[in-house]
Amino acid sequence: MSDLKKAAVGAAAVADRPAAKPETPQRSVRVVMLALMITMLLAMLDNLIVGTAMPTIVGDLGGMEHLSWVVTAYTLATAASTPIWGKLGDMYGRKGIFLTSIVIFLAGSVLSGMAQDMGQLIGFRAVQGLGAGGLMVGVMAIIGDLVPPRERGKYQGMMAGVMAIAMIGGPLVGGTITDHLGWRWSFYINLPLGAIALAMVTIVLHLPKRKGAQGKIDYLGAGLLTLGITAIVLVTTWGGTEYDWNSAMIMELIAIGVVSLVGFVFVETKAAEPIIPLRVFRSRNFTLMAVVGFVAGFVMFGAVLFLPLYQQSVQGASATNSGLLLLPMLLAMMAVSLIAGRVTTSTGKYKVFPVIGSVLMVTGLFLLSRMDVDTTRFTSGVYMAVLGAGMGFLMQITMLVAQNSVEMKDMGVASSGATLFRSLGSSFGVAIMGALFTGRVQDEMVARGGGAATAKSAQLDAASLAKLPDAAREAYQFAVSSGTHIAFLVGASVALIALVASVFVKEVPLRGAGPVTKQAEAEAV
Known part of the structure; x- marks a missing residue:
C-alpha cells in the first residue's frame, strides 16, 4: 500500500507539470x-523612464491638468487588453500572439516620441499600453507553462536581476536621456531593445503549436469590461477637478461603470x-492575491510617478539625480525579492512574505507622507527603502500564489487575471x-501664490521653476510638498487592505519539484 501511495503521489506530481519534454536540458530553459x-524588461522600462521624464514632458507640451493621463492611458489600455491577450494565447498559441504584442508596443513607442501635444501623447501611450498588456501576460503565462511553481524559485535570480536593471536603470536612463537628448528619446530607446526581444523570442522560444481555436472569444464580455474600467477611471480622474463630484457627467460615468461591470x-x-x-475566484488564495496585487500596483506606480516630482520640485534634483535618488527603494525591492524567492524555493513556505510586505508597505507610505520642504535626501531615502522592502516581499509572491491556486488548464487565465488586477491597481492609483x-x-498655489502664480505658471521642470520669482517658487515647493503628503497618505490607507487580505491567505x-516530489517521481518511474 505504501508503494502504491508513493506511485500515486509521483503520478500526480508529473501530471501537474506543464506539457514539456522531460529531457529538455536546464540550459535550454534558461535561454x-x-x-x-x-x-x-521592455514593458517595465517604459513607465519608469517616462515617470522620470514627466516633468520635462509637461514643461514642453504643457497641460499639467492632464499629467496623470499620460500614465493612466498606458495602464488603462494595458488593463483592458490583458484578458484578451491571455485568451488569444490560449486559443491560437502563445508565441505568435506574443510577437504581435511586441510589434504593437514598438509602434506605440515610435508614435509617442513623435507626439506634438499632450492629446496625441496620451493617445499614442494607449497604443503602447495595448501592446504592453500582451507582453506582461505572455511572459507570465509562458513561464507558468514551462516551470512548476516549486521550481520557479531557481529562476528568481534571473527575474530579480532583470527587474533590478529595469527599476534602477529605467530612472537613470530616463533622466540621462531627458537631460542630454530630449524627452522624445525616452520612447525611441524602446526600439533597439524591442528588436533584440523579437529576434530572441523568434529563435529560442518553441512551444507546441495549437491545432486551432477551441471556441469564440468573448467579445461582449471584453467590451463590457473595457467600458466599465474606462468609466470608473474617468470618474477618479475627472471627479473634483474637471467636474464636480455631484455633476451630471460624473453621475453618468458612475452609472455606466456599474452597469457595465454588472x-x-x-x-x-x-x-x-x-x-x-x-470559477477561478472560488479559490480563496487567488482572490486574495488579486486584491494584494491590485494594491501593490496602486502603490508602486504612484510612488514612481510622484517621488521624482517631489525630488525635482522640492529637493532641487535634476532629472538624472532624481533617478539616482530612487535607488534606496529599488535596491531594497530587488534584494528582498531575491531573498524571498530563494526561501520559498527551499522551504515551500510563502504566507509570511505577503504579511511582512504589507506591513512594511503601509509603514513606508506613511513615512513618505510626512515629507515636507525641509526633509533631507537621506531621510527620504530611508523612507523609500522601507517602502521598497515591502514591495519586494510582494512582487513575485502574488503571481506565484495565484498560479498555484488554479489547475494547469487555467494557467493563462490565472496569469492574465493577476496581471489585470495589478494593472487596474496601477491605473486607479495614478x-x-x-x-x-x-x-x-x-x-x-491659489492660496499662497496669488492669482498670477497658478500651477500653470510652473511647468514642473527645473528650468521653469528657476525662472519664477522667489515667492512664487517657495509657494510652489510648498504646494508640491502638500500634494505629495495627501497622495502618499491615501496610498498608506489603501495598503491596509493588502495587509488584511494577506492575513487570510x-x-x-x-506544485512541482521539491525533495519529496522528486523522490516520489523517481519511485513512480
Whole structure:
C-alpha cells in the first residue's frame, strides 16, 4: 500500500507539470527564460523612464491638468487588453500572439516620441499600453507553462536581476536621456531593445503549436469590461477637478461603470469561452492575491510617478539625480525579492512574505507622507527603502500564489487575471493619487501664490521653476510638498487592505519539484 501511495503521489506530481519534454536540458530553459525576461524588461522600462521624464514632458507640451493621463492611458489600455491577450494565447498559441504584442508596443513607442501635444501623447501611450498588456501576460503565462511553481524559485535570480536593471536603470536612463537628448528619446530607446526581444523570442522560444481555436472569444464580455474600467477611471480622474463630484457627467460615468461591470459578470456566467472564468475566484488564495496585487500596483506606480516630482520640485534634483535618488527603494525591492524567492524555493513556505510586505508597505507610505520642504535626501531615502522592502516581499509572491491556486488548464487565465488586477491597481492609483495631488497643488498655489502664480505658471521642470520669482517658487515647493503628503497618505490607507487580505491567505503546498516530489517521481518511474 505504501508503494502504491508513493506511485500515486509521483503520478500526480508529473501530471501537474506543464506539457514539456522531460529531457529538455536546464540550459535550454534558461535561454528561453532570458528571452522572456528581456521582453519583460521592455514593458517595465517604459513607465519608469517616462515617470522620470514627466516633468520635462509637461514643461514642453504643457497641460499639467492632464499629467496623470499620460500614465493612466498606458495602464488603462494595458488593463483592458490583458484578458484578451491571455485568451488569444490560449486559443491560437502563445508565441505568435506574443510577437504581435511586441510589434504593437514598438509602434506605440515610435508614435509617442513623435507626439506634438499632450492629446496625441496620451493617445499614442494607449497604443503602447495595448501592446504592453500582451507582453506582461505572455511572459507570465509562458513561464507558468514551462516551470512548476516549486521550481520557479531557481529562476528568481534571473527575474530579480532583470527587474533590478529595469527599476534602477529605467530612472537613470530616463533622466540621462531627458537631460542630454530630449524627452522624445525616452520612447525611441524602446526600439533597439524591442528588436533584440523579437529576434530572441523568434529563435529560442518553441512551444507546441495549437491545432486551432477551441471556441469564440468573448467579445461582449471584453467590451463590457473595457467600458466599465474606462468609466470608473474617468470618474477618479475627472471627479473634483474637471467636474464636480455631484455633476451630471460624473453621475453618468458612475452609472455606466456599474452597469457595465454588472453586465460583464452576468455575461461571463453564460459565455462558452469567458474572458475571465469566474470559477477561478472560488479559490480563496487567488482572490486574495488579486486584491494584494491590485494594491501593490496602486502603490508602486504612484510612488514612481510622484517621488521624482517631489525630488525635482522640492529637493532641487535634476532629472538624472532624481533617478539616482530612487535607488534606496529599488535596491531594497530587488534584494528582498531575491531573498524571498530563494526561501520559498527551499522551504515551500510563502504566507509570511505577503504579511511582512504589507506591513512594511503601509509603514513606508506613511513615512513618505510626512515629507515636507525641509526633509533631507537621506531621510527620504530611508523612507523609500522601507517602502521598497515591502514591495519586494510582494512582487513575485502574488503571481506565484495565484498560479498555484488554479489547475494547469487555467494557467493563462490565472496569469492574465493577476496581471489585470495589478494593472487596474496601477491605473486607479495614478488616477486617484494624481487627482488628489493636482487638486492640492492648485489649491495651495491659489492660496499662497496669488492669482498670477497658478500651477500653470510652473511647468514642473527645473528650468521653469528657476525662472519664477522667489515667492512664487517657495509657494510652489510648498504646494508640491502638500500634494505629495495627501497622495502618499491615501496610498498608506489603501495598503491596509493588502495587509488584511494577506492575513487570510492559506498556505497551500506549491506544485512541482521539491525533495519529496522528486523522490516520489523517481519511485513512480
